[in-house]
Structures are given as structure tokens and as C-alpha cells.
Amino acid sequence: MAMTQELYQKAMKFAGEKHFDQKVPGTNANYLLHISNVAMEILVAYNNKPDFDIDFAVQTAILHDTIEDTTCDYSEIEIEFGERVAKAVQALTKDKVLPSKKESMLDSLTRINQLEKEVGMVKLADRITNLQSPPGYWNQKKIINYQEEAVIIVDSLQDKNEYLESRLRAKIEAYKQYIA
16 A cells, blocks of 8 residues: 555645646635645644544545546546545535535535545535635625535534544634624
């Protein structure tokens, strides 16, 4: 089995190539900033309590947005990283065919909960990372909706990882400063 560092580097190279022209919303930062922050949350959670498959979780964290945000598809991830990682990334991908953003999020959470806890951990880490100061062009309704979505996520993914759940709950509380 490959070591975490090699898997991290392989996944990061793949994600970097796929997200090459994507920026973190509201910034000029390359999207790899977000991806590396999600992976860092997983690594810190493992350092806190090493009771999960770190290699699977890190690859999933790095690749979590490739199907949703790039031209990459399930089969490409399956070929490069295996069926387990591909299924995880697919579960983390919102179905754009569903009629509303909320329905696609709830559908994704249902699919996440059907897989191993590491997949839910990546979703928690993703929202932790995203609960920074909102982009300046977001209105109050969007900010409030984003915080409410975070509450649905943390409530739906209980018992995946105590550390990440606690981190997300604290981020949700801190995010209230952006609500007028």
C-alpha cells in the first residue's frame, strides 16, 4: 500500500490539473487553497484521533469537487484512484438535475450517509473550510442560507467524527457575525 504522502501528492497533482483555472469564490486564490485546507482538516482530525482510514479520507478530500466542478467524471477517478474513492467523490457531488439546491444537498447527504464515515468527514471538513468570511457580493439571504445549510450538514452527519463535528459547530456559531 502506498504511503499517505505519495497518495496525497498523486491526488493533489490530479486535482491541480482538473481545477487549473478555478479560483476560490470571491478571491484571486487558486482553488487548490480550498482543496488543501479540506485535506488539512482531515489530517488534523486524524492527529486528534487516528480511528479512520487516513489514505482513503485524504484522497477523497483532495478530489471531492472534481466531478462537480470540472470536466472529470466518475470513470476517470475510478481508473486513477479506485472504485472506493470514485464512489465517495460521486456521493459528495450534488446532482444538478434535481430542481433545487436544497434538494441536491439533501440527496448528496443521503448518499454520503450510505458510505463509510470518512466520506461524511470530508463533507464536514469541506463546510468548515467554506465557513470563512463570505464573498463581498453575497447578500444577507445567501449568507443566512449558507449558515442554515451548514446546520443541516452537521445535523445529518452526526457520529462521523467528533472533532470535525465540534469544529463545524464552532464555525457555524462564529459565522453568525456575518448575519446582520
